[in-house]
Structure formats: C-alpha cells, structure tokens
Amino acid sequence: MNDNISTITVMGGRNKIGEEEPIRRLEIKGGDIIALVGPTGSGKSMLLSDIEQEAESDTPSRRRVFISGNNGSKEGIIAQLSQTMNFIIDMTVGDFLKMHASSRGIEETAVVSEVINLANSLAGEPINMLDNITTLSGGQSRSLMIADVALISNSPIVLIDEIESGGINKLKALEMLSLKGKIIIIASHDPLIILIADRRVVMKDGGMCRILETDEKEKELLRDLTALDNRISALRDTLRSGNAARVCV
C-alpha cells in the first residue's frame, strides 16, 4: 500500500544565523540510504524533523519538503527510530507484535516469528516470544524496533536519529530496512554507518552545507571497517559468554 513512494525533495532554506543554506535542493529516491553528518547542534535532528513534518517554509529553517508518489494519505508513510525510544507497554513480545500487526491490517500471525527471527539475527541475546517487552535489554529493544519497522510498520520512509547501539549488526540492520525500496535517512556519528550510506549531507550551523557521495576508496575502507566491527562483535560475544579473551580474532 505504501510501496509507491518515489522521492523526497528538500528545498533549501536558511541556517541558524539566517543565511541561505548552501544546498538548495536535495533529492532522495526510493532505496537510497542518506547519512546526515556534523557535530552536535549542527542541525541533523532539525532536518529529520522538517522531513517528518513535510515543512512548507513554516519551520525555523524555512525549508520546503515534498514527498511525491503517495496517494494522498500521509498516514503511516514515515517510521522513526531513535536512541531515546523505549518500549513501555506491559505485554509479551508476541502479543504486542500481534497487536501492532493487526493495527497495520496484517492478520497473519506468521509475521510475529519473522520479526523475532530477524531481531535475533541482528543482536546477540535471543528474544523469546514470551518475554515481557519492557524487560528486554537495550540491544534487544533496538533490534526488535528495527525488525518491527522493517516488517510490520512497512513505511516507505525511515528516519533514524543516532541509533548506534553496540552489539547490533549495523550493516545488516540497514540492509534489512532498505529492502523494498525504502528511503533511509540516518543522523549519525558512526563512521561505519556513514560509509554504508550512498550519500552524506554535511550539516553546519543548522544548514545543509555539502553533499558527498561515498566514493570507491571509502567503500574499500568500509570493508576494512566492517571486518573490524565483526572482530569487535566477536570479542564482545567471547567476553560476555564468560570466556577469556586471548586472541583478537
């Protein structure tokens, strides 16, 4: 139902000091992964918020955002993930996922185990369908949120603000999310995530300052970084399963 989103266009506005922001137009197509980079306070969250609200020169940045390709209804086209989000509901994982699926018009219960399996492939500690959702660890919650957004929310646009929880297979998480032509826009300080993105928007003083494509050299670097990240993950698993760390794998 939401698979027909094609593009997001952001028309540049002004930065925090009131100057015209250098980037006047940002086009994002289905399947794109875009990173927003820049120091804290540089305007990453504000850009995400402008996109979420489909700003019409009516936010402090005066940007205009157009989302094309959908058939009128804006409801449910944008899903969000952030470090500040928690599960607060007193229910088991299975019951909650069933309830969420049903609110999205999905009645087949197979999706519940698909979400749990996907979440478990992203993080180390397995989640059980009968676990109470509020008792999950940080990593488990994060991976369940990602799997849920990938399979149940099924929104064509996913906005992610600073989700860099240790112990989650980031590459795989982003791959899962960007399936089916979703647009992923992710504010991040993590070099691995920034380089997984096809392009990155450099933010400065609240404005979009430059757009850089991830080049071949960086893609090579990404392979090294991924290998390094895998080694850190393996080491983490070794340590938390009670073994002594002898060799850096």
Next chain:
Amino acid sequence: MKFVTVAGPPSSGKTAVLIHTIRHLLEDGQKVTVGKIDCLETDDGDRYRKLGIPVIVGLSEDLCPDHYYVSNLEEILALAKANNASITIVETAGLCHRCAPAVAGCLSIAVIDNMSGIDTPKKIGPVLSTADVVVITKGDIVSQAEREVFREKTGLINPEAEILEVNGLTGKGSIRLKNIIAGASNVDTLANKDLRSSLPACICSYCTGETRIGNSFQLGHVVKMESI
C-alpha cells in the same frame, strides 16, 4: 473571536504544546487570551504570562473543576473581549479526566500522551471522543510500534478527529495546530450554546462536606457496587 477549549489528563503536555502554538499565533499577529482552569494550585499562569499575553487562572478548590469550568466560560470570553483578543484558549485538566466538556460550535482539542498507555484512549471518554483535534504527545520516547498502536486506538474512539503528533519540548508539530486554530470558526457569544456531553451527576452528602464513612451518612444520589 475564536473560542478554543483544550483538555486532557494532567501532565499530558497541554501547556507545553499550547505555549509553542501560541508563540506561532502571536508571530502571525493574532491576539490571544488564555483561561486556565485547575483544581488546587498551578504555575501555568506564569508560563503563559511570559508570552506577554493576558491570562486568567481559575482554581476550583472545593468544587468539581468541570462544573466550575462550564460556569466560567462566558466570564473568560468576556475578559478576552475586553483585551481585544482574536483568540480565546481555555485549558483544563478536569478532575476525573473524562468530562472537561467541549462546546458545540467551538474548536475542541484533546491532548493525550503516548506514555499513558494504550488503554488510555478508551478510558478517558468524552474528552477524547467529542474532540475535533486530538494531539498526541511524547512520541519521541516510545517505540514507533507503540505510537502506531496508540494512534490507531485513538482513531477507533474518535474516527472524525484530526490526529496530530506534537512534541511539547521542541514544538515539532505545533505549526499544524496553529493553522487549525487560526482556521477555526468565529463565535460572538457562548450563551445558549450546548456542551457536547453532559457532566457526571453527583449530589450526595460527600459533595456537601460530609467526611464520615457509613451508610447512615450517605444521603442523596448514592450508588452501590452490585453483587458484593
């Protein structure tokens, strides 16, 4: 004059949302007067005054705040008129979190928050079911999944309402709310207008100051639980 009522459970973010929204209204050149109804004590009057607008705070004290609210709506409107306001906003929590009745023909906004749990929409009754606009707050701290379920449950209780997500801390979403308020229809007087729901009846000895427990002290409209 636009007359807008804003209701919702305590701590749902009514004042925070309104402060962002009123700031946008003032930027557009609107003149806003606020009436704040509370029970015992509130600092919200000062929060509104910092916007430089006229505010009247009414504390219902020993009375039901919803009855008090209805009895003072015209007085709040008169104050707003005296201040040449273009918009009057009345904010109230109500006491039992369900009445705070909306006025027919005047824009009614309910504010509820994601943290209050997904059964809240069906618990709070007319505040939600008769509202024109439902503002949902605190969406930045619960999972996307819970936001979606909460929104769906809200829509089931009030399918007609426009549902807006607003962040009371950052003000995200408040411009949409400002546009809705600016587009509300005008009213001259509240006299003879109807409430959209009636208030719960409660006339018993405890309403008049009785403090003792026991059947012999319970006079008037007393209802007992069945099958005990």
